[in-house]
Amino acid sequence: MRLIWTVIWSFLLSLMVVYVLASMTGDDFSLTLATVLTALFTLAAVILGDGVIKEDSPN
Numbered sequence: 001m002r003l004i005w006t007v008i009w010s011f012l013l014s015l016m017v018v019y020v021l022a023s024m025t026g027d028d029f030s031l032t033l034a035t036v037l038t039a040l041f042t043l044a045a046v047i048l049g050d051g052v053i054k055e056d057s058p059n
Contacts, residue, residue, distance in 0.1 A: 003046070010041035 014037035022029045 003042075006045050006049075007038065007042050010045065011035075011038045014038045014041060 011034070014034040017037060018034040019029060021027075
């Protein structure tokens with residue numbers, strides 16, 4: 001379930017980033033770029049969440 005929410009939020013944030021950048025530069029909106037960014041954001045979140053960042057265990 002955690003992975004599903006990560007993909008959903010990554011997709012929404014990617015759509016927002018692509019829309020804002022396209023509006024600022026005057027280019028057309030690209031759903032392909034948003035999909036690629038979704039994959040990159042999801043991969044980064046999974047790697048950071050499961051591998052790099054660890055919770056401190058109480059001693």
